[in-house]
Amino acid sequence: MTENRFDHLRLDQVSRRFGGRAALEALDLSIAGGEFVALLGPSGCGKSTALNCLAGLLPLSGGSIWLDDRRIDTLPPEKRGFGMVFQNYALFPHLSVRRNVGFGLRMRRVSREETRRRVDEALRMVQLQQYADRLPGQLSGGQQQRVAIARAIVLEPPLVLMDEPLSNLDAALRLEMRTEIRRLHQSLGLTTVYVTHDQEEALSLADRLVILREGVVQQVGTPEELYRGPVNAYVAGFMGYRNLLPVQTDGGQGAVRVTAPGLAVTGTAREAVAGGPAVAAIRPEDFVVTDTGDNLISVDVEVVEYHGREQAVQGRLKGGQVIRLRSVDRLAPGDAVTVAVPADKLLVFAADADALAAAEAAAGGRSASPAAAPAGAAT
Known part of the structure; x- marks a missing residue:
């Protein structure tokens, strides 16, 4: 035509x-x-x-x-x-x-x-x-x-x-x-x-x-x-990485160690990051409920939403940060579970002021910017 x-x-x-x-x-x-x-x-x-x-x-x-x-x-x-x-x-x-x-x-x-x-x-x-x-x-x-x-x-x-x-x-x-x-x-x-x-x-x-x-x-x-390789924390937040966590890193590119209260795991730096403050990004669906393997994280379950074949779960790390995950396992508020995330699915980005503010708001259970918003949400 x-x-x-x-x-x-x-x-x-x-x-x-x-x-x-x-x-x-x-x-x-x-x-x-x-x-x-x-x-x-x-x-x-x-x-x-x-x-x-x-x-x-x-x-x-x-x-x-x-x-x-x-x-x-x-x-x-x-x-x-x-x-x-x-x-x-x-x-x-x-x-x-x-x-x-x-x-x-x-x-x-x-x-x-x-x-x-x-x-x-x-x-x-x-x-x-x-x-x-x-x-x-x-x-x-x-x-x-x-x-x-x-x-x-x-x-x-x-x-x-x-x-x-x-x-x-x-x-x-x-x-x-x-x-x-x-x-x-x-x-x-x-x-x-x-x-x-x-x-x-x-x-x-x-x-x-x-x-x-x-x-x-x-x-x-x-x-x-863009789905697999966001270049910064802002893009990651828009492409479904609902978990944006303020962390500390030893710096480098590729496999890097990241820590935060209640968190000590290995992630993948998308670009060379300096040692010190950084932002870790994880999709809810990339967590697996398990107590074996690497990159284990302890989570206290707070809110569970039934989505048919799976549940949408909001919990907290031992350090108090909010974490969001999706699971086929049936969980309930009050459960203490261990989850794992593959190192290549935990992305680490350099932390500018906006990225850190978004991560801190998201980790506290609030939404301060598009990077902290749920994927697809109007902001």
Whole structure:
């Protein structure tokens, strides 16, 4: 369906300032035609600013945007020809589904026959043919979001921009729409830039992730690269490492010894770390309840949540730090258990002030920053 192909979209040192504050700082990013890229981070990290700069809704404070060899940041939004899917759907309530989907084509003075053909095809792609004559208010939230997607793809755009399109849907609909978006991306060969704060959503949809923090890129890579190899404690917190513990280390790279009250284990430094304060990151699912082997940790169980095949457990180390784990063993509040974690699953990062503050808050049972938040949580 999409005919407006391109080889590369390139953001070259793209910056955006509001007054004296940098919302986006020197963003360099190259996106291949047909790629699905997710911009991930908490509110205020710059992801929506980057999307709005791409769309032409915000002028750049610096840098440039190129579609192959054509500079486009000097063009108004309507001249870029991108499709956009908003968080709040932005449908016309007084127009039928068919007229909503075809609105952009009519504005472009596409012939009536061609408009009908393309609208029919778009409605078929999102499986809404039978709802063509209904008003948006007569549809469910998921159906309204499908209308918004159909309105974007019917223009056969070179690029589709999606700004947290699933955040207003309930959990079941979010899962359904995730599958639908991925299916459309693959079947149409769309190039998509997708903004979200949800780690699980980004992992399931994107070919590559871009994690932003206060307008600065922290890491770019495939879902597997970021999931297995976060470069710092901030990225680790966003990629599911709910246990961020302030520790002491003897320094080095690779296998390093880390200690804290109630903790003396071996971890893996992702980069060379100096001796002294550091942050250890561990996923809840990487703990194993056992009293044999290496890297053993004593945990006093405080809270247990039933999740079907496994339990989500919150406990404390003997030194008082909060620890979170998942277990197929049936545990109960008040239990004293021993758990082990493989050394290559306990990552050690250099500790800047923000990382230490996040780790101290998490270890105390509070949440002070995205790095301390549960994976996928809004912050």
